[in-house]
Amino acid sequence: MQARYERIFKTAESSLSVGCLYTLLFIALLSTLACKALAQADTLLYNAKIVQSDGSFVEALAIQNGKISAMGDSQDILALATTQTLTLDLQGKTVIPGLIDSHIHAIRAGLTYQREVSWIDTRSIPEALSRLESAALKAPRNTWLIVAGGWVEAQFKEHRRPTQAEIDGVAHGHPVYVQLLYSAVLLSSNAAQAWGLTPVAKKQNKNSNGAQTRLPSELLSRLTVQASESAETSGWYEGSSRTISELFDRLPQPSFKEQVIGTRAFFTELNRLGLTGVNDPGGYNLPLKSYRGVKLLGKTAQLTLKVRYNISAPRRGYELVDFQGIVKTFAKDDTPPFLQFNGLGENVSWSMYNNDAPTQEDQDQLFTVLLWAARQHLNVTLHWNNESSVDKLLDVLKRVNAIADITPCRWSIAHLNDASVSTLVAMKSLQIGWLVQNSLYYQAERFALQRGNPSLLEVSRFNTAKQLGLRTAAGTDAHRVMSFNPFVALQWLVSGLSISGTTTGSPLERPSRLQALQMYTRESAWMSFEDQTRGSIAPGFWADLVVLDRDYFSVPTQEIGDITSLMTFVNGKVVYPANAKVLASIPTHSTQASAQQQPSTFCPSKKFGPRGFCVGIFEPNGQFCAIQ
Numbered sequence: 001m002q003a004r005y006e007r008i009f010k011t012a013e014s015s016l017s018v019g020c021l022y023t024l025l026f027i028a029l030l031s032t033l034a035c036k037a038l039a040q041a042d043t044l045l046y047n048a049k050i051v052q053s054d055g056s057f058v059e060a061l062a063i064q065n066g067k068i069s070a071m072g073d074s075q076d077i078l079a080l081a082t083t084q085t086l087t088l089d090l091q092g093k094t095v096i097p098g099l100i101d102s103h104i105h106a107i108r109a110g111l112t113y114q115r116e117v118s119w120i121d122t123r124s125i126p127e128a129l130s131r132l133e134s135a136a137l138k139a140p141r142n143t144w145l146i147v148a149g150g151w152v153e154a155q156f157k158e159h160r161r162p163t164q165a166e167i168d169g170v171a172h173g174h175p176v177y178v179q180l181l182y183s184a185v186l187l188s189s190n191a192a193q194a195w196g197l198t199p200v201a202k203k204q205n206k207n208s209n210g211a212q213t214r215l216p217s218e219l220l221s222r223l224t225v226q227a228s229e230s231a232e233t234s235g236w237y238e239g240s241s242r243t244i245s246e247l248f249d250r251l252p253q254p255s256f257k258e259q260v261i262g263t264r265a266f267f268t269e270l271n272r273l274g275l276t277g278v279n280d281p282g283g284y285n286l287p288l289k290s291y292r293g294v295k296l297l298g299k300t301a302q303l304t305l306k307v308r309y310n311i312s313a314p315r316r317g318y319e320l321v322d323f324q325g326i327v328k329t330f331a332k333d334d335t336p337p338f339l340q341f342n343g344l345g346e347n348v349s350w351s352m353y354n355n356d357a358p359t360q361e362d363q364d365q366l367f368t369v370l371l372w373a374a375r376q377h378l379n380v381t382l383h384w385n386n387e388s389s390v391d392k393l394l395d396v397l398k399r400v401n402a403i404a405d406i407t408p409c410r411w412s413i414a415h416l417n418d419a420s421v422s423t424l425v426a427m428k429s430l431q432i433g434w435l436v437q438n439s440l441y442y443q444a445e446r447f448a449l450q451r452g453n454p455s456l457l458e459v460s461r462f463n464t465a466k467q468l469g470l471r472t473a474a475g476t477d478a479h480r481v482m483s484f485n486p487f488v489a490l491q492w493l494v495s496g497l498s499i500s501g502t503t504t505g506s507p508l509e510r511p512s513r514l515q516a517l518q519m520y521t522r523e524s525a526w527m528s529f530e531d532q533t534r535g536s537i538a539p540g541f542w543a544d545l546v547v548l549d550r551d552y553f554s555v556p557t558q559e560i561g562d563i564t565s566l567m568t569f570v571n572g573k574v575v576y577p578a579n580a581k582v583l584a585s586i587p588t589h590s591t592q593a594s595a596q597q598q599p600s601t602f603c604p605s606k607k608f609g610p611r612g613f614c615v616g617i618f619e620p621n622g623q624f625c626a627i628q
């Protein structure tokens with residue numbers, strides 16, 4: 001309580017006149033409440049259930065200049081209101097810190113989101129098909145409809161995959177591509193025809209020397225048709241993750257404008273689900289030019305969440321030289337606090353990426369890059385899947401640390417679902433964080449098939465990690481392998497149950513709801529050195545907040561995944577409004593705090609959308625394009 005009032009006092013001081021300061025000094029016994037009355041607040045939330053980092057709740061908070069300036073009882077905080085203050089009665093709603101996915105390929109997802117159909121959170125095949133059909137009715141003729149992943153058949157009550165006939169029936173002539181994880185794709189009959197996968201197309205292409213869109217024969221040869229299906233007519237094709245990635249890259253590429261619009265739309269969708277930040281780990285097939293869209297949104301003050309990004313090695317064999325160039329120049333046009341370069345990864349050295357049997361030479365290549373990174377005090381995040389081979393990675397990390405101290409650099413290892421206790425101990429000794437995702441929510445059965453059933457209880461040692469003091473942050477790895485819905489991930493964290501009801505991990509290792517929330521907030525912020533400014537609700541922290549539609553702390557566990565945001569704040573501004581009645585009381589404003597840049601320059605008032613915030617995009621040529 002004392003600390004709380006000290007903060008109020010501090011805020012009051014900054015806005016007081018000199019005369020008032022004298023008065024305060026003179027009246028040494030003036031109560032803190034009197035001082036509070038002199039404080040300013042841009043926004044007040046009251047009559048709420050606001051969670052603090054120790055798990056206790058307060059009723060109200062004040063926001064000033066994008067940060068939380070005071071917290072306490074509704075009555076005390078309401079005393080801070082002025083005629084300029086936006087005052088919101090939350091009627092008992094729960095408020096949590098804005099969620100931060102610590103490992104999500106958000107930049108890559110944004111590039112293609114504009115032309116994609118999302119099946120996340122659909123519960124039946126007709127529901128999924130109806131999303132496809134409504135997109136088909138809106139899309140320009142002949143454009144491809146793409147479901148890029150983020151779903152599994154177990155989420156449908158029918159417990160099966162859709163068929164080619166079903167998607168043909170709703171596609172209204174559009175070619176359709178539906179990806180299932182990185183293992184299979186379903187093509188509509190005209191898409192299969194265009195790519196040369198049907199018998200007729202094969203014949204035609206043979207005669208006509210290959211159509212423009214036909215897949216290269218080498219790639220075709222790597223695709224297989226489900227044995228149980230009738231050859232080419234099933235529409236389902238299977239392949240390795242590399243093959244599926246290459247197939248995706250054969251789809252018509254979005255224009256730069258589509259990339260920008262898609263990124264913005266995707267981030268708004270993340271805001272709807274309570275996200276106020278993402279840590280993006282680059283990854284496979286994300287060339288540097290892919291960052292142009294998110295950088296444009298940063299420059300034009302249109303980012304609605306905070307993006308911390310690590311860069312993956314662009315070229316095999318040139319890792320060190322490429323990173324040296326990137327670090328010098330690439331981050332210069334970042335726009336903090338919304339867009340910030342965080343370091344290297346998750347692919348730092350190609351020869352050690354998805355390689356469970358690296359040679360000494362492979363290890364040495366990674367060592368060279370990591371030693372340079374350590375000497376530059378750069379952050380690094382590393383993709384590693386399997387406990388059985390992680391000693392090869394840890395050996396390299398220990399060698400680097402023996403020469404250049406990596407312990408202050410907040411490096412992390414992503415995935416590693418089956419990390420053993422000794423691996424977690426080794427990570428802790430190097431002060432390396434652990435980025436965990438809910439891949440087992442979709443893939444528990446596949447994991448058990450590969451490694452045997454007992455292995456499912458040997459995963460997700462979260463409480464062991466906590467007891468060791470290992471910083472452990474949560475996320476999804478979306479959007480192709482997993483839904484990006486953070487509440488689905490939170491539900492899995494606290495229950496351990498997969499989408500089919502299979503138990504993963506020992507019950508003794510499960511985090512409490514508060515701990516799971518902290519893995520999605522404060523711990524994610526730690527990975528970008530921001531745990532003292534983001535990820536908690538406390539005076540002095542950025543006002544990145546989510547008002548939930550139901551109480552995360554008391555809903556039945558199986559309903560956590562259905563929670564959404566009623567209102568999402570980033571730096572004290574509403575970036576996601578979903579409740580029109582509450583919104584009616586909110587003044588028109590842009591989506592970002594940068595007052596100098598809006599609204600006159602970028603969002604002329606006539607371009608404001610029905611929800612009261614800027615919905616347009618400025619292209620580099622200065623043309624304004626309304627998108628809603």
Ligand SMILES: [Zn+2]
Nearest residue numbers: 346383384414
């Ligand atoms: Zn990865």
Ligand SMILES: [Zn+2]
Nearest residue numbers: 281283346477
């Ligand atoms: Zn990843």
